[in-house]
Amino acid sequence: MQTIVLKNGAYIRAGYSIVGPLEGKGPLKDYFDYILKDDTFKEKTFEKSERKMFKNILTGAIEKAGLNIDDVEFFFGGDLLNQIVSSSYTARELGLPFVGLYSACATMAESLALASIFISNGLAKNVVAGTCTHFSSAERQYRFPLELGNQRPPTSQWTITGGGASIVSNVKSNVKVVAVTFGKVVDYGINDVNNMGAAMAPAACDTIMTHLQNVKRSPRDYDFIATGDLGKLGSEILIDLMEYNKMTLGKNYSDCGCMMYDKTERVFMGGSGAGCSASIFNSYLLKKLQSGEFKRVLLVSTGALMSTTTSQQGDTIPGIAHAVELEYVGDDVKIDNKKKWDSVKVKQLAKAGVKE
Amino acid sequence: MQTIVLKNGAYIRAGYSIVGPLEGKGPLKDYFDYILKDDTFKEKTFEKSERKMFKNILTGAIEKAGLNIDDVEFFFGGDLLNQIVSSSYTARELGLPFVGLYSACATMAESLALASIFISNGLAKNVVAGTCTHFSSAERQYRFPLELGNQRPPTSQWTITGGGASIVSNVKSNVKVVAVTFGKVVDYGINDVNNMGAAMAPAACDTIMTHLQNVKRSPRDYDFIATGDLGKLGSEILIDLMEYNKMTLGKNYSDCGCMMYDKTERVFMGGSGAGCSASIFNSYLLKKLQSGEFKRVLLVSTGALMSTTTSQQGDTIPGIAHAVELEYVGDDVKIDNKKKWDSVKVKQLAKAGVKE
Numbered sequence: 177m178q179t180i181v182l183k184n185g186a187y188i189r190a191g192y193s194i195v196g197p198l199e200g201k202g203p204l205k206d207y208f209d210y211i212l213k214d215d216t217f218k219e220k221t222f223e224k225s226e227r228k229m230f231k232n233i234l235t236g237a238i239e240k241a242g243l244n245i246d247d248v249e250f251f252f253g254g255d256l257l258n259q260i261v262s263s264s265y266t267a268r269e270l271g272l273p274f275v276g277l278y279s280a281c282a283t284m285a286e287s288l289a290l291a292s293i294f295i296s297n298g299l300a301k302n303v304v305a306g307t308c309t310h311f312s313s314a315e316r317q318y319r320f321p322l323e324l325g326n327q328r329p330p331t332s333q334w335t336i337t338g339g340g341a342s343i344v345s346n347v348k349s350n351v352k353v354v355a356v357t358f359g360k361v362v363d364y365g366i367n368d369v370n371n372m373g374a375a376m377a378p379a380a381c382d383t384i385m386t387h388l389q390n391v392k393r394s395p396r397d398y399d400f401i402a403t404g405d406l407g408k409l410g411s412e413i414l415i416d417l418m419e420y421n422k423m424t425l426g427k428n429y430s431d432c433g434c435m436m437y438d439k440t441e442r443v444f445m446g447g448s449g450a451g452c453s454a455s456i457f458n459s460y461l462l463k464k465l466q467s468g469e470f471k472r473v474l475l476v477s478t479g480a481l482m483s484t485t486t487s488q489q490g491d492t493i494p495g496i497a498h499a500v501e502l503e504y505v506g507d508d509v510k511i512d513n514k515k516k517w518d519s520v521k522v523k524q525l526a527k528a529g530v531k532e
Numbered sequence: 533m534q535t536i537v538l539k540n541g542a543y544i545r546a547g548y549s550i551v552g553p554l555e556g557k558g559p560l561k562d563y564f565d566y567i568l569k570d571d572t573f574k575e576k577t578f579e580k581s582e583r584k585m586f587k588n589i590l591t592g593a594i595e596k597a598g599l600n601i602d603d604v605e606f607f608f609g610g611d612l613l614n615q616i617v618s619s620s621y622t623a624r625e626l627g628l629p630f631v632g633l634y635s636a637c638a639t640m641a642e643s644l645a646l647a648s649i650f651i652s653n654g655l656a657k658n659v660v661a662g663t664c665t666h667f668s669s670a671e672r673q674y675r676f677p678l679e680l681g682n683q684r685p686p687t688s689q690w691t692i693t694g695g696g697a698s699i700v701s702n703v704k705s706n707v708k709v710v711a712v713t714f715g716k717v718v719d720y721g722i723n724d725v726n727n728m729g730a731a732m733a734p735a736a737c738d739t740i741m742t743h744l745q746n747v748k749r750s751p752r753d754y755d756f757i758a759t760g761d762l763g764k765l766g767s768e769i770l771i772d773l774m775e776y777n778k779m780t781l782g783k784n785y786s787d788c789g790c791m792m793y794d795k796t797e798r799v800f801m802g803g804s805g806a807g808c809s810a811s812i813f814n815s816y817l818l819k820k821l822q823s824g825e826f827k828r829v830l831l832v833s834t835g836a837l838m839s840t841t842t843s844q845q846g847d848t849i850p851g852i853a854h855a856v857e858l859e860y861v862g863d864d865v866k867i868d869n870k871k872k873w874d875s876v877k878v879k880q881l882a883k884a885g886v887k888e
Binding site: 177178180221223224249250254257258259260261264265267268271272273274275276277278279280286290293294297299300317357358359360361362363481482483484485486489491494496 | 533534536577579580605606610613614615616617620621623624627628629630631632633634635636642646649650653655656673713714715716717718719837838839840841842845847850852
């Protein structure tokens with residue numbers, strides 16, 4: 177089945193996030209672990225800045241979890257740079273067995289999903305999953321040299337500088353990964369590389385519908401559903417597509433791209449990049465889960481899978497979305513997963529005025 | 533542990549390979565499923581040729597396994613093109629849930645390892661794992677436009693046109709995946725992009741040593757140990773590195789890059805590319821395993837993780853190698869894995885003149 181319900185525990189032991197100066201002025205600034213003062217991070221190239229940031233994210237997460245690098249058995253990660261060099265070179269620095277991944281901006285959910293599967297099936301005790309992006313390295317790789325000062329169309333998004341990583345562990349914590357869905361590649365024929373939200377929204381819809389159907393829940397069962405980086409336009413398209421499928425995403429839905437920046441910042445449709453959902457998941461969402469304010473969260477990172485070559489050759493932009501469902505299993509709700517699911521169902525039915 | 537011994541069965545149900553015209557003239561020509569007459573595959577660009585080849589490889593494998601596309605639950609794959617577009621666009625065509633991977637030329641072993649883990653842990657019944665490369669798309673992405681007619685230095689290798697895919701299943705067949713090792717990123721400071729074999733050999737050594745230590749075997753226990761694409765020079769370096777670690781790779785060792793071409797073909801140090809070990813594993817090695825001629829095989833795909841940007845910025849070339857151990861479990865050896873391991877040990881001790 178496309179959705180894998182994790183039989184045993186896969187717990188988030190710690191999450192760590194770093195963002196750039198612009199992101200550090202946004203509404204979530206108090207949640208991030210570290211905000212760069214200077215987005216070059218004192219490196220000579222933006223690619224090296226990105227790599228240094230990723231190394232700091234991973235070591236930060238490992239330290240926050242109270243672990244040594246030797247305690248971590250695998251590193252699941254990827255990034256947006258060609259040949260995922262930020263991840264590979266960071267893996268070299270840390271000396272961890274490396275499972276290299278690529279799902280564009282859906283990498284956080286993909287790596288978290290695989291990491292959780294490894295833990296749940298007893299293949300490791302502690303693993304790290306994460307990703308990271310840098311505005312300036314992404315911009316010059318995918319679009320134009322920054323020095324050109326190109327104008328940006330209104331549907332464009334802003335690749336965030338930042339990233340995040342989670343330590344997934346078999347040691348019980350109060351945040352548990354309960355189910356993951358690996359998405360299909362969906363393409364509705366969008367070919368405008370400045371409108372990624374529209375290209376990715378159909379994939380997000382497909383994955384959310386599949387996940388909800390497989391775990392037998394409705395959007396109301398979640399305290400928060402977060403898509404990766406659809407941005408303002410993309411998330412509106414997603415809401416419409418879901419309505420078309422007779423499913424309402426309510427007030428508990430938002431998109432990480434919309435959450436990252438203040439409206440006063442000129443980022444058009446909002447944030448994007450693999451680091452977008454990575455930094456927000458490992459700060460805001462995880463902290464809300466850890467405190468028990470959110471009892472159940474669905475993270476749906478979204479990715480646009482084109483390259484500059486495919487765009488130049490006239491191909492349309494395929495999208496993908498992977499989903500990870502997490503729940504709060506704090507001290508006050510020490511019940512096994514099966515019972516918890518039942519209690520949610522009862523609560524849900526009670527809301528609808530049905531008695532059992 | 534870096535090595536994961538698969539507790540339950542993960543069986544290779546079928547393997548399928550396609551290679552280009554040059555590869556189809558090599559010594560393994562009779563083992564490949566399909567040899568292209570024209571390496572453009574009647575497409576307008578080499579990137580589209582590669583994609584078409586990959587689609588044919590995957591559908592070929594699915595068909596050979598006697599399955600429909602709907603029977604396959606996940607597609608594990610990646611390739612060498614930026615943003616692994618050959619895999620993503622192929623995943624779009626097939627409509628399969630897609631786990632996108634990148635380990636450069638180590639992708640076949642990485643995808644096969646993850647696929648086997650999914651099957652062994654009961655997360656799916658049938659999955660497909662594969663990769664594919666094209667000489668001409670790789671050449672113009674990583675090196676120079678073909679039209680320039682650049683000279684090649686003697687240490688260079690030839691990215692093969694070709695690829696392969698395996699159907700991994702929980703249905704018993706006579707080839708079983710028994711253990712996998714995810715490699716660490718190793719870098720001995722090579723910065724010559726025309727000497728990939730030297731850059732990858734240390735990673736191959738590290739992974740092989742780790743795997744042998746963890747499964748408690750010596751190279752003699754294998755009928756065949758195949759590295760991915762070290763080429764002639766790289767495999768000689770590997771043999772030396774292993775000797776330095778007091779471990780002898782004997783006559784049962786060869787490198788897929790050395791096996792692909794005849795000496796009369798001007799490919800310098802031999803074949804390379806993710807498709808190199810993918811096509812040879814899914815043809816020659818798998819057929820020898822299926823017939824029982826090989827009882828135990830270690831596939832060690834090797835990857836160089838640099839990008840053109842990192843090379844231009846003066847970085848050295850990190851290497852990675854992932855290992856997958858397979859064994860023949862045909863009708864005449866219907867014993868469980870534990871017993872088989874014991875019998876191997878006995879045989880090995882007997883060879884050494886020790887009686888138990």
